[in-house]
Amino acid sequence: MQWLFKLLGFKGSIGRKKVKLKMFQEKAFQAQRNGDLRLAGQYLMEAEKLETEIIDEEKKNETR
Secondary structure (H helix, E strand, O other), rough: HHHHHHHOOOOOOOHHHHHHHHHHHHHHHHHHHHHHHHHHHHHHHHHHHHHHHHHHHHHHOOOO
């Protein structure tokens, strides 16, 4: 069944979080480039939270 989801383009929770992580990292880069370091820091904090969630979820899936 997983192969069908991949074929149709559905992502699991880890995949969605990775897309969101990439978005936050890009926004942080753009904010830093524009000189708004406070906003860049907020985006990087959100990205760090997502990274830890992804790592924890991947570890949890490995033990199954």
